Amino acid sequence: MSRWQPDARGRLVLAAMDLFLERGFEQTTVADIAVRAGLTERTFFRHFTDKREVLFLGQDDLLDLFVSAVSSAPADASPLDAVAVALQAVAVDFEPRRDWARKRAQVIRANPALQERELIKLARMSDAVSQALRERGVTEPSASLAAQSGITVFHVGFAQWIDEADTRTFAEITTDALSALKVVTATVS
Incomplete structure (x- = not known):
């Protein structure tokens, strides 16, 4: 996972939305979102407190x-x-x-x-x-x-x-x- 690709936040948002629509909100984990975005969970938490924040950004x-x-x-x-x-x-x-x-x-x-x-x-x-x-x-x-x-x-x-x-x-x-x-x-x- 390359942590240095640009627009980590944008990639996390897009990955989260795709997963929420595919699997449902409850079935999607922060780990799933990070993997889909090509990032780490730690990077996710640098940008969001939890997965709900993606929707209320x-x-x-x-x-x-x-x-x-x-x-x-x-x-x-x-x-x-x-x-x-x-x-x-x-x-x-x-x-x-x-x-x-x-x-x-x-x-x-x-x-x-x-x-x-x-x-x-x-x-x-x-x-x-x-x-x-x-x-x-x-x-x-x-x-x-x-x-x-x-x-x-x-x-x-x-x-x-x-x-x-x-x-x-x-x-x-x-x-x-x-x-x-x-x-x-x-x-x-």
Whole structure:
């Protein structure tokens, strides 16, 4: 095993995904991933704390992107419009990763513990967006409602985006979902 080939992390990620899809998440070991990538287990643990981290790589970057986009939204943006700015920022980042996202979702759908981890990630994002809105001067419950609604749009939009039958971009899907949400909330009063 040559430890000095470039992009060890990328090779580990690709090897892990291939194995998760072939064998299943639970049946794949860190040793299997390292061997498939042509690396050692020690190298794996230099990059990841465990095999779940391969699937949740970048979640902190996603959270930071959401928060910074909400924070930098125009000062006169409504809470939901500030969240819309964040959804558009995420869409730009997501679009090139559609195939990976489909594979990742397939692995997560097959494993209840990973589904739970995904829900925890969404809850963290909602909390962070809510805090960013409060820092913009949005009071409660508006900050929490806008954040939760935005993360729901993200979650529902993501499911549509990875559906192979849907060819719209993530930006188009989330824009449509936000429009539908605004219609629903306008008819509730």
